[in-house]
Amino acid sequence: MATDVVNPQTDAARRTTGKVRSHQSQNEGLVFEKSSPGKKAYKLPPLDVPAVDPAGLLGEVWRGQGAELPELSEIEIIRHFTRLSTWNYAIDLGMYPLGSCTMKYNPRVNELVARIEGLAEAHPYRPDALAQGILEVIDLLQRSLIEITGMDAITLQPAAGAHGEFTGILLVRAWHESQGNARKKILIPDSAHGTNPATAAICGYEVENLKSNAEGGIDLEALERQVDGETAALMLTNPSTIGVFESQIHKIADILHAKGALLYMDGANMNALVGKTRPGDFGVDVMHLNLHKTFSTPHGGGGPGSGPVACKQFLEPFLPTPVLGQNESGTKSWNYDRPQSVGRVRAFYGNTGMFIRALAYILANGPDGLRQTTEDAVLNANYIRKKLEDVYELPYKTPSMHEVVFSDKRQAARGVKTGDIAKRLIDYGFHPYTVSFPMIVHGALMIEPTESESLEELDLFIEAMRAIAQEVEETPELVKSAPHSTRVSRLDEVHAARKPVLRWRR
Numbered sequence: 001m002a003t004d005v006v007n008p009q010t011d012a013a014r015r016t017t018g019k020v021r022s023h024q025s026q027n028e029g030l031v032f033e034k035s036s037p038g039k040k041a042y043k044l045p046p047l048d049v050p051a052v053d054p055a056g057l058l059g060e061v062w063r064g065q066g067a068e069l070p071e072l073s074e075i076e077i078i079r080h081f082t083r084l085s086t087w088n089y090a091i092d093l094g095m096y097p098l099g100s101c102t103m104k105y106n107p108r109v110n111e112l113v114a115r116i117e118g119l120a121e122a123h124p125y126r127p128d129a130l131a132q133g134i135l136e137v138i139d140l141l142q143r144s145l146i147e148i149t150g151m152d153a154i155t156l157q158p159a160a161g162a163h164g165e166f167t168g169i170l171l172v173r174a175w176h177e178s179q180g181n182a183r184k185k186i187l188i189p190d191s192a193h194g195t196n197p198a199t200a201a202i203c204g205y206e207v208e209n210l211k212s213n214a215e216g217g218i219d220l221e222a223l224e225r226q227v228d229g230e231t232a233a234l235m236l237t238n239p240s241t242i243g244v245f246e247s248q249i250h251k252i253a254d255i256l257h258a259k260g261a262l263l264y265m266d267g268a269n270m271n272a273l274v275g276k277t278r279p280g281d282f283g284v285d286v287m288h289l290n291l292h293k294t295f296s297t298p299h300g301g302g303g304p305g306s307g308p309v310a311c312k313q314f315l316e317p318f319l320p321t322p323v324l325g326q327n328e329s330g331t332k333s334w335n336y337d338r339p340q341s342v343g344r345v346r347a348f349y350g351n352t353g354m355f356i357r358a359l360a361y362i363l364a365n366g367p368d369g370l371r372q373t374t375e376d377a378v379l380n381a382n383y384i385r386k387k388l389e390d391v392y393e394l395p396y397k398t399p400s401m402h403e404v405v406f407s408d409k410r411q412a413a414r415g416v417k418t419g420d421i422a423k424r425l426i427d428y429g430f431h432p433y434t435v436s437f438p439m440i441v442h443g444a445l446m447i448e449p450t451e452s453e454s455l456e457e458l459d460l461f462i463e464a465m466r467a468i469a470q471e472v473e474e475t476p477e478l479v480k481s482a483p484h485s486t487r488v489s490r491l492d493e494v495h496a497a498r499k500p501v502l503r504w505r506r
């Protein structure tokens with residue numbers, strides 16, 4: 001292991017398969033230019049029916065000539081796409097310590113269950129009477145998530161965490177309006193994820209910033225001063241984005257409730273709480289979950305995601321339409337007769353494939369397994385914290401939950417920033433951690449290993465991080481010009497995001 005880390009190229013190559021790498025360099029410049037006239041990936045038998053004139057058959061929609069598609073043999077196509085897939089990084093290749101994102105392993109049993117024909121093929125227009133199986137799955141997931149969060153009611157419609165925030169804040173607004181009191185502002189701590197203020201603004205609220213205290217938590221006195229008759233809610237992430245549990249959460253809820261304001265919890269960090277404590281028990285009124293984070297359904301490009309919103313009973317009438325109900329004999333059906341509902345937020349019922357995966361994960365683990373998962377996630381983060389705190393600056397000494405946030409203070413003194421260290425990590429065969437977030441930590445390195453990682457993988461990561469810290473002392477230029485083992489090195493990230501080139505043209 002140690003020698004791998006001393007020679008990062010070897011390690012990176014080990015993780016991405018050395019053979020493909022050497023093959024790549026032979027094919028430099030031929031990456032996309034593979035077509036040659038007349039090649040085909042198929043052969044059809046001779047026509048055994050009379051030929052028809054396509055122009056006569058199709059009339060004016062007949063294109064007249066073939067599409068200009070690349071001409072390739074089957075193996076060339078297979079190799080092209082397989083090679084491209086190896087230039088990417090995946091949780092199936094190694095640790096993916098992207099803090100706040102909970103990039104955990106997607107268990108294969110989830111995929112097996114999601115492919116059961118009766119579930120995978122259940123058409124959303126199928127009458128309820130003929131869809132009792134999938135409705136049972138949805139109901140069981142709803143009840144499981146209600147139990148896990150300690151809330152009273154839930155909607156599975158939202159397609160992501162941010163979409164869940166939007167839905168949750170719509171509930172908050174609908175409730176205040178039903179009280180004849182449309183309030184104006186939402187309080188958001190300065191450590192929050194960017195989607196929180198964006199959500200509040202898009203729901204028509206003014207965003208008021210709440211400063212964190214020295215421990216990275218909510219300053220109760222500041223909160224007391226800032227909550228008034230115009231405050232609709234506080235949006236709080238717990239544990240916060242610096243991985244710290246808000247131990248004053250009960251008091252925070254009391255301060256808000258005393259002034260008629262609600263407590264929204266961003267549940268993206270539930271991987272630190274599942275089976276240990278429940279937001280519904282510590283005063284939260286409404287929250288979202290990210291099934292693609294905490295409950296192991298695929299993430300990012302492998303999505304789609306799912307961001308259920310759970311709430312207390314008094315918010316239930318406002319949930320998106322339809323909600324799942326059942327009659328005395330247990331037959332389930334969608335209820336559309338919901339006069340106070342905020343309306344629909346998603347076509348049909350949400351991303352049902354993700355419901356099946358999340359339920360498979362919950363049932364495969366069971367209550368003990370879920371609790372163990374939480375404990376392992378917290379243990380792994382604290383192991384990394386302990387093993388790296390002598391080389392990287394730890395801005396908040398408060399105990400860490402499932403993620404740990406360092407800063408680049410010591411490395412910045414030698415001209416190396418968090419982004420450089422993250423890029424160098426790629427050479428060591430790891431996906432970067434989260435860079436420069438949360439914003440309250442200058443030059444943040446936010447690391448979340450999740451419970452998926454073995455001690456061996458954690459040690460390899462720690463060795464890589466320590467080796468990079470040493471390089472910063474001895475050969476800082478090496479780190480500042482990383483990565484050195486990828487096909488492209490430093491991209492113009494702003495340009496790539498603003499003016500993406502999505503098509504290949506000769």
Ligand SMILES: *Cc1c(COP(=O)(O)O)cnc(C)c1O
Binds near residue numbers: 100101160195268
């Ligand atoms: C991921 C995340 C979100 C947004 O969730 P998406 O599913 O990516 O839309 C919101 N808040 C926090 C703290 C997060 O980590």
